[in-house]
Amino acid sequence: MTRTLSAVSAAVAALVAVALPAAADPAIEARIDALIARMTLAEKIGQLTVESHGPFGTRERIATGEIGNVINYANAGETGDVQAEAAKSRLGIPLLTGLDVLHGYRTLFMVPLGQAASFDPELNRRAAEAIARETTLQGVNWTYAPMVDIGRDPRWGRVVEGAGEDPWLAARMAAARVTGYRAGGLVVTPKHFVGYGAPAAGLDYAPADMSEATLRDVYLPPFRAAVEAGAQAIMPALSALNGIPASVDSRLLTGILRGEWGFRGFVVSDWGAIDQLGNHGIDPDRAVMARKTFAAGVDMDMASGTYRTRFPEEVAAGRVSEAAIDAAVRRVLRVKFEAGLDTRKPIPWKEAEAAMLAPATRDLAVEVARRSIVLLENRRETVPIEGRRKVLLVGALADIAREHVGPHAAQYREQDVVTIRRALAERAARAGIAFDFQAGCDAFCTDERGFGAAVKAARAADVIVAVLGEPGDIAGEAASRADPNLPGRQQALLERLVATGKPVVLVVMAGRPLIVPWAAEHVSALLTTWYPGTYGSRALAEILFGDTAPSGRLPMTWPRHPGQIPITYDRLRSGRPAERDQKFTSKYVDVDWKPQFAFGHGLSTTRFAYDGLRLDRTEVATDGRLTATVTVTNAGRRAGREVVQLYVRDVQSSRVRPDRQLKGVASVDLAPGEAKTVSIPIDVADLGFHDETGTYRVEAGRFEVFVGGSSEATLSAAFTATGPDLVRPPGGR
Template sequence: MRLDFSLVAVAVLSLSTVVQPSAQETRPGGADAGIERRIDALVERMTLEEKLGQMSQGGWAPDFDLKEAESGIIGSLTNADDPAAIAKIQAAARRSRLGIPILMTHNVIHGFRTLFPVPIGMAASFDPALVRETARWAGRESAAVGLHWTLAPMVDISRDPRWGRVVEGAGEDVFLGSMMAAAQVTGLREGGIIASLKHYVGYGAAEAGRDYNSTSIPPVELRDIYLPPFHAGIAAGGATIMAAFNALNGTPATANRWTLDQVLKREWGFDGFVISDWDSIIELMKHGVAGSRAEAAEKALMAGVDVDMAGELFRDELPALVKAGRVPMARIDDAVRRVLRVKFRLGLFDRPDPDPAAADAQLLTPAAREAARRAARETIVLLRNDGDLLPLAPKAKRIALVGGAAADPSDHMGSWGAAARQGDTVTTLAALQARASAGGYALTYARGCADDCTSTEGFDEAVQRASEADLVIAVLGEPWYMTAEGTSRTRLGLPNRQQELLERLVATGKPVVLVVFAGRPMALTWAAEHVPAILYAWAPGTEGGNGIADLLFGDASPSARLPMTMPRAVGQIPVYYDHLPTGRPATDDRYSSRYIDEENAPLYPFGYGLSYTRFAYSDVAITAPKPDREGVLEVAVTVANTGARAGKDVVQLYVRDLVASRSRPIRQLKAFDKVALAPGESRRVTLRVPIDRLGFHAEEGGYQVEPGRFEVYLGGDSRAPMVGGFELPTGVDYPGAPPVRLD
């Protein structure tokens, strides 16, 4: 399956259209009259206790008391993954006085039973159609066991790899992040569940990369960079929003009336519901903006939070606040209506619950495994390949595989594994052993050290195996538990003693292929100078070992690209490609914006990735947009595969606004297309950018496209050369766009 996502407006609009399953379901901003009448009738019958129940999410455990469901005091439940248990809970809820079904949810971050590469890896595919397909599989498996909702995707933009949760997002770029958000939401809906876009908003800009830390983001930057992926996800059918943990410009996100009520609900017309993050309402007391549990509940509710995750503050504190007149019943009813609206739109009141006995047959199917294997191949970035060391076949006869991660299923699975099982996972060791047994080469394996590599006890054996081999494959990187919530790092090299192990393997003089497992960009400066071939595998999922083997032996050519800039040193962070030019851009002059002890340039730039073949661009033609709402910038180029292998190129289009009322980034990604070409094949590719994607926000919040000169850059990464430009003439009333509109 392949869709053309080069045109933002068409792409997001098409995604929004696909997720409308029937005339009875509505998109945010519009209300179906029949559903609203049913909501009116139900709310009129509800007691305050039942209303607050709909506004409360509980956590499932094997000893869950079914009386909570029967009493109607719980609206949603998280972390249940057993289909029989889910069916019992749902049956109990339907026995309640009003028979309101419970929204069942889980952290389905990159798959349910079948795990796909972690989200940062999926973003590296630069393939929204693939992301949509894998999300659809995640939705199907989740729906099969009785889930309705996932607490994903995370659409936070982040430019700081010290933050451990970059593993859950799409990286640093607003355009790529918006496309990935829309694709994930669409795929999940097509699979049968709804999404919760998180973490709203600014969580990815945590100061010093330290999780839960405060963020300071000017309003213009917030609207131009951090808000658009949320808007794109809503346009694609995102039904719920999760408020973030962080304080934004001094106001905790959970109590931020401007972001939750003004922007989200009033400006965007969002009519789904907002849920807090885990315990984030009671944490308003630790933020210092609430002096009691009651005040915390009041502030969160009145700011725009509709559902309390895990904290039970709404159920405990709001009755007295309503009685005292501090919380109006109208606000309670608004929150309840939002929850019920989501449930009615999902059809929960009308459709039968899934048969738990049928669930297993729909999990980890051969088709899902094949999709996971293909996704692994498409998300692994080839960073270095000196002398065309890769692919291996038919070069190496004796291979030494080194590294505890090569045999560790958890490191392949990554964080947030949902219902996946280690025994389902194909490791790199298992995949290479299977190939060795099929003939063609001999494989030896030495652990060297565990995945965390705190001991050198196995180093001598690993070096001995390497010395006896023709080639070494070293599987190193971050253990799975180092890349998730609460995993901020100050050092971004290979953890613990891994660097020492790698240096000893290289010292054998044998060619070394480094396969890196990670949930973020790491500073691999030494490896980039001394290791001839590097594959950045992220956490590649259930079929990760097979995907890695497919690339190592040339069954496929790497085609992924970096969704985040890879730094040379932690001191460069935050490092990202679309920075402002400054008044003294970096030169050899001492008094310019540069470091005196390190290069300004990153180790590897955003959008970078190699292939086993070569691509050439020619015959670039630029058609300037007409100065009206239908105006579209078109850039056409002939892309040729000049190598001897089939491969895929990611053609990237960047634009720079040279002179504007505000300083503009040195370039911004505006379109891309992934093109598959056979050896010697060429194709004409046209990338399109609507004129209202060329603007930006003003201080007062308005969006504007300004006249002037624009430069166009085209190539294989963010260092793409300039290929021309165009002029938007003065004296024209250019069409603006509503804030962060992507449709």
């Protein structure tokens, strides 16, 4: 039976075609006018200040209105107390109570990079909403998320917080996550605007340098999508872009963000960013730092105290205008009142605690992991491991709760976490399969003392599941790695296990692509479970034992050697493209130029076949739309979900263009032998590029379309864009 599917559900289509934020509410604006007229300068500056739990902030200053926003008050008891202090203040303005909630509060979902492997914005929206609902029960009303930086260098540890290398996919994930967080009641702060994800040599906080075309084609789209989805705040990067620290880059913060995109929210500095400007070589005088940052467009100072301590004198001296302060205060108050913070009632701590870990949230966390674990290799159909008599699990990471939740674990608790060891042991017991566990070594695998016991147990097993990868301490912020491979002696342990001759299933737990060429060639099966979160290990057990088929796809290219980094699927074309038998072409002489695993790659435990690719028209205007259809058949013996990907190549252009770019995705569930026709729309206006003036162009000419299960898809068709070129000014839609 063949059926036609829409490529994007109505909900996801709404995310893609979002409008700019609505005009200001007159009633709220009138209320803000009245408040600003009554506020002292100190109270105004308080609204532009965020201070942390502990020595940096005091409840007395909250009660006097000198501090209007806080960070790291993390539960209902703490947030209730500080909101009560704010209510005692002369004007009673509620606090923004912020916390880094990226992939969960108490229920930790799979890390954001892993969630992006679902290639499903609607699933990500649902996850973000569930996370927000759990978070707001504790009185936290503001998150510094989502991180929407494009991550193209796996040496950079913070790729774990984003959606990967592709601007089309990342923009849709950004919109989905913003929409979900807002629906769940959180004030949303996409970060880090902009270029933070392109640091020199992959070093966190290092400067980035890029062309205007690259900035607008690659790094800005997720931020724009987040703004158009309703982001209420933006956080600038700690780093410098093209020689200018983001916190003082008025072209970015005022020219692009507010001028071109019409952003109506507020801009908040990253932690201590204003004080750190001196390290960039900006004037070390804190008053000068405050003036330059504020003039560039940063409304709120996080944790440095610079605005609070310097602005009174700066205003008195006429170096900072009170009118400009009023405008920034208006932006902050608008967000507070539009979010309804003044109408929210605190929930008693015991009641909030009882509402944590709700069954629906737990089930959704498992669903996200089920859709995001990626099967990279599966020789001789080793996975699923059903029918085995004895399973051995090896690897300390599989038994350490903290290692499952990844960086920015918010308020996770160790006792909540279902470890991989527990999930596999329970599933094996239900199947009547013997199960054993050996750590082999510690999480960093610093020595080989446990290797002997692991190898002895391996010889007695029918199949070995080895869980190796990165401990959480070397992922995330300030965790750049020059060689992101298996740490310590992990590969030596893996080699010993493979040498037993027993099938070895390697499960990589990490927050980035790891370089594992030996493993990729020698293990029987290879999966990445990212950091699966509180309950995601149950999804891994389902996949390994054949209860469900994996459907995750890689949102970042996995290199085979650190010398290839940065490596992406959409690299610009060369005049001498790589040819294996031609020396003078674009390749390495000592390693294959191709990645270990391509962007979009991911296997199932069944097989899918593609045929019958058609375009409903072969000529279309540069502002028109066409539809690609393809028949996908489950040619295997198990039910499964295929993630159908559509890529477009601009064949001839006035600028060098990428080899191909992702422009559409559809997921399809198929029973064995079943076929469905999948339809994916293509908006020609989305196929353009920016030039060095920031002008956007879609040029008439020939385009090739590729459809398949990864960025290496070969099934193709072509169309011609006709008529005059589509030209839009910088920021135009």
